[in-house]
Amino acid sequence: MKRFERIFEPKVALSLITLIAVVFRVIPLRYKYLFGYDPYFHLAYIEESLKAGEWINFLTIAGGPWGFLIKNFHPLGLWMVPADVYKILKIFGVSLYDAFRITPVIFGVLTIIFFYLTMLNFYGKREAFFSALFLSVMFGHVFRSMANYYRGDNYMLFWYSVALFGVSLALKKTRRSWRYKRFAFYLIPAFASGLAAIFWQAYYPMAHLLIATERFLSFLHDRGNYKRHNRPKIILTRPRRVLQDNQTNPLAKRSSLIAGELKVFTDEYSIYDSLKEGLGVINPHERVNHSGREFARGEVHVNSCENRHGFLRAYLRKYRVPA
Structure with missing residues (x-):
């Protein structure tokens, strides 16, 4: 197809x-x-x-x-x-x-x-x-x-x-x-x-x-507009569990749930550059280069998050909410 x-x-x-x-x-x-x-x-x-x-x-x-x-x-x-x-x-x-x-x-x-x-x-x-x-x-x-x-x-x-x-x-x-x-x-x-x-x-x-x-x-x-609904949406996944938030400062809230060091996998988007500053417990921070057609490198991938985002976007599209 x-x-x-x-x-x-x-x-x-x-x-x-x-x-x-x-x-x-x-x-x-x-x-x-x-x-x-x-x-x-x-x-x-x-x-x-x-x-x-x-x-x-x-x-x-x-x-x-x-x-x-x-x-x-x-x-x-x-x-x-x-x-x-x-x-x-x-x-x-x-x-x-x-x-x-x-x-x-x-x-x-x-x-x-x-x-x-x-x-x-x-x-x-x-x-x-x-x-x-x-x-x-x-x-x-x-x-x-x-x-x-x-x-x-x-x-x-x-x-x-x-x-x-x-x-x-x-x-x-x-x-x-x-x-x-x-x-x-x-x-x-x-x-x-x-x-x-x-x-x-x-x-x-x-x-x-x-x-x-x-x-x-x-x-x-107008059922969804920037001012009311376009807050950051972050999904963190780990086996059998999804942590999801749309608060104004989700990183601060997530840091209270994390104990010890944390492996983080993201794509190459520059917005993730400040993750270490926000959480302070990341070691290491690995990236996959989507623009270079790289979607997985061993255990490094964001496919789980992409899957959850797919369901989220289908919901948001129904109600015309910006995402």
């Missing part, structure tokens, strides 16, 4: 998920027609506006026999994006029709990328990989972001993923040095929710959903 671990590394995982997302969404390009009435209406309005050299307000070829007032419909951003994609790609010989068809794919894939980065910040490599993989193949999202089918809600999902990414950055920065700086990341969801109003008339559900999501995530995150 270890040979498959590399797939969860962000560079590999994101590349693979992006490829899968693109493949699933470009399949409809084999058809030469658009799906449904709405895409034809949107394409016709873009064509007529580009011919006129401005974004016209009255479209005579829709809403017959009276025509259609655009200002009573969606914001202009809904049609500007495919037009801008066409202006960029036409230097490569791409027609307006083809640029219009692939625009949903571009923003659908970008949604998945930001969703992956969000899950990576909130949880970890595996959770981000499987969450984004599920979204990349999920029918509901493929249907709304596939080629040949143009809908405004695709933009709302894109800006929602950008907003969540900003929230994840803000909640990820938990160190004291980021205590106030991290609030700058909340500008990302603020601007994302505002920019959503440029692209689709039903932008307001995103604003309410974003606020509810942010409050829920903040609630989960």
Whole structure:
């Protein structure tokens, strides 16, 4: 199984998920027609506006026999994006029709990328990989972001993923040095929710959903915080017994339980340099070099402590307590 671990590394995982997302969404390009009435209406309005050299307000070829007032419909951003994609790609010989068809794919894939980065910040490599993989193949999202089918809600999902990414950055920065700086990341969801109003008339559900999501995530995150819970956690093991403490000064308490000399095995982390000063009865202090891929040297190892920490971290992760 270890040979498959590399797939969860962000560079590999994101590349693979992006490829899968693109493949699933470009399949409809084999058809030469658009799906449904709405895409034809949107394409016709873009064509007529580009011919006129401005974004016209009255479209005579829709809403017959009276025509259609655009200002009573969606914001202009809904049609500007495919037009801008066409202006960029036409230097490569791409027609307006083809640029219009692939625009949903571009923003659908970008949604998945930001969703992956969000899950990576909130949880970890595996959770981000499987969450984004599920979204990349999920029918509901493929249907709304596939080629040949143009809908405004695709933009709302894109800006929602950008907003969540900003929230994840803000909640990820938990160190004291980021205590106030991290609030700058909340500008990302603020601007994302505002920019959503440029692209689709039903932008307001995103604003309410974003606020509810942010409050829920903040609630989960605040169940454990640095000030209340991030005290030193030290585990000392010996056969059939584990000494565990999370007090502010655990070394002082441990020294009262130790009689005689004590062998101590740790890794190379520099925080252990002062152990002799704290306990005063250590002889010897042996280290294993984890960064050099050394995990045991005779009886010198910290595997027992790592085992206990594994169970401890599983508990702390459930309650969102920093560790």
